[in-house]
Amino acid sequence: MNSNRxxxxxxxxxxxxxxxLIFFPILWLLLTSFKTEQQAFTVVPNFFFxxxxxxxxxxxxxxxxxxxxxxxxxxxxVASTVIGLALAVPAAYAMAxxxxxxxxxxLVWMVSTKFIPAVGVLIPIYLxxxxxxxxxxxxxxxxxxxxxxxxxxxxxxxxxxxxxxxDIVEAADIDGASIMQTLFKVVLPLALPxxxxxxxxxxxxxxxESFWSITMTDHRAATLAVYIASFKSAExxxxxxxxxxxxxxxxxxxxxxxxxxxxxxxxLTFGAVx
Amino acid sequence: MSNASPERDGGAxxxxxxxLPKLVLSPSCVLVLFFVYGFIAWTSYISFSDxxxxxxxxxxxxxxxxxxxxxxxxxxxxxxxxxxxxxxxVSCIVLGLILAILLDQRIRAEGVLRTIYLYPMALSFIVTxxxxxxxxxxxxxxxxxxxxxxxxxxxxxxxxDSNMAIYTVVIAAVWQATGFVMAMFLAGLRxxxxxxIKAAQIDxxxxxxxxxxxxxxxxxxxxxxxxxxxxxxxxxxxDLIVAMTGGGPGNATAVPATFMYSYAFSRNEMGIAAxxxxxxxxxxxxxxIPYLYSELREPRS
Numbered sequence: 205m206n207s208n209r210x211x212x213x214x215x216x217x218x219x220x221x222x223x224x225l226i227f228f229p230i231l232w233l234l235l236t237s238f239k240t241e242q243q244a245f246t247v248v249p250n251f252f253f254x255x256x257x258x259x260x261x262x263x264x265x266x267x268x269x270x271x272x273x274x275x276x277x278x279x280x281x282v283a284s285t286v287i288g289l290a291l292a293v294p295a296a297y298a299m300a301x302x303x304x305x306x307x308x309x310x311l312v313w314m315v316s317t318k319f320i321p322a323v324g325v326l327i328p329i330y331l332x333x334x335x336x337x338x339x340x341x342x343x344x345x346x347x348x349x350x351x352x353x354x355x356x357x358x359x360x361x362x363x364x365x366x367x368x369x370x371d372i373v374e375a376a377d378i379d380g381a382s383i384m385q386t387l388f389k390v391v392l393p394l395a396l397p398x399x400x401x402x403x404x405x406x407x408x409x410x411x412x413e414s415f416w417s418i419t420m421t422d423h424r425a426a427t428l429a430v431y432i433a434s435f436k437s438a439e440x441x442x443x444x445x446x447x448x449x450x451x452x453x454x455x456x457x458x459x460x461x462x463x464x465x466x467x468x469x470x471x472l473t474f475g476a477v478x
Numbered sequence: 479m480s481n482a483s484p485e486r487d488g489g490a491x492x493x494x495x496x497x498l499p500k501l502v503l504s505p506s507c508v509l510v511l512f513f514v515y516g517f518i519a520w521t522s523y524i525s526f527s528d529x530x531x532x533x534x535x536x537x538x539x540x541x542x543x544x545x546x547x548x549x550x551x552x553x554x555x556x557x558x559x560x561x562x563x564x565x566x567x568v569s570c571i572v573l574g575l576i577l578a579i580l581l582d583q584r585i586r587a588e589g590v591l592r593t594i595y596l597y598p599m600a601l602s603f604i605v606t607x608x609x610x611x612x613x614x615x616x617x618x619x620x621x622x623x624x625x626x627x628x629x630x631x632x633x634x635x636x637x638x639d640s641n642m643a644i645y646t647v648v649i650a651a652v653w654q655a656t657g658f659v660m661a662m663f664l665a666g667l668r669x670x671x672x673x674x675i676k677a678a679q680i681d682x683x684x685x686x687x688x689x690x691x692x693x694x695x696x697x698x699x700x701x702x703x704x705x706x707x708x709x710x711x712x713x714x715x716x717d718l719i720v721a722m723t724g725g726g727p728g729n730a731t732a733v734p735a736t737f738m739y740s741y742a743f744s745r746n747e748m749g750i751a752a753x754x755x756x757x758x759x760x761x762x763x764x765x766x767i768p769y770l771y772s773e774l775r776e777p778r779s
Contacts, residue, residue, distance in 0.1 A: 314507075
């Protein structure tokens, strides 16, 4: 709004200052992870130290358990995303191309379940899971993550499908293409970028999830969130190593987040922000 | 119904066209219906039952509810969620709006800045909460750093001070959600019609006046969305508290979600835990249903 060069420069400096402030806790974690335990704890803190990968080696060493938790996190995140997309695509397809007067209501109703706090269903799920042996089980957690992310996946896929001109689908229909052909040959290729970002968002949400991981798993199916949450009990002892493990746990998201920030906002605000 | 269904096929194909949408929608709907409403009903039932460590479906009326409301810890949890929620919502909205206005000034590399502002929201709350916990821990982080740098009298021990610990959670939570609220406001700002602003500029109105009189009033829907989203995030907040204080020191930072968790799993009071969960559900429903209702009535853009 203001084209004054000086004001603009000052505002730029301010904006970068805020960015540094916001990034500081993450930066601090990063810096600690590149120190040795002694450096992290005893040396007068400064930003000029010789970085070492020692803590990362420690964090990834056999017996640290990192790979066990990381594998669980990755497996459960990917599986829940794939299942979620497989369930959501037909549902979104039906709502986008064969809407009826209840579609809007259905959609809002589905999205509204995202607002429900997990504690509201925690006890019954725990009881069911312990009865059928799904506690501390990767499949059990996968199902929960799928159910948790499904409304948001359906909603996002739906919004991408709606951007596809209806004429194209109608033309395919008239040409005698079956619904399956229309879906796989016409609609999905067009919606591929949207599906990819929906999948990424679902992956991020599943990777970050902690409530169900903490309540439903112990060790066997525990994810990185459980591993990191256990750190505070051992505070100060292996600080650099724990920082390194934390950095490793958020590194995929730091990279993915760079590419998906728009989808992130869109998904989390249920489309209030596009 | 689709008006594209070709006439010539008729019969089976048309019937398929009609039923397929319902058929493919049903798994998602049933899943949501079962996981959500069935289990909410179940939780409600438990809150009227004699369940302790194990579920016991003997009906005891409002017994668990009266135990909940006379519980000292529940009182603390409710007080904390008020303090936390209010400070969290107000700070996020004020800071988010300021940041959005700042980024709206055609600052260079805006995309990069926006991503950085959004990072806290994208990262696992457990990890960032743990990082904050280290940073605010007097023996490890900020305070120790200041002491090592020679500022011996520096003191910041809110994290372990029962009167102040909840504010450290507020700080971390605000840090986490501000960029997200900023993104909502930024999108709102970008959607405002420029004509009125130009007219006001020609009239020589100062920038702050344009914001106060023209721009901010037009952001009303964004304010509403932000309040609803933040309020429900506040009520759901669990991971940040688990990572930072674990509800401590003592019960000083207990909130309804951690209260529910500890009564269900460590105190073996399933009935009370269920009652607290139903209470949280009711508060969120009172917040969300009118909002969604009003959203639904407006024509979608």
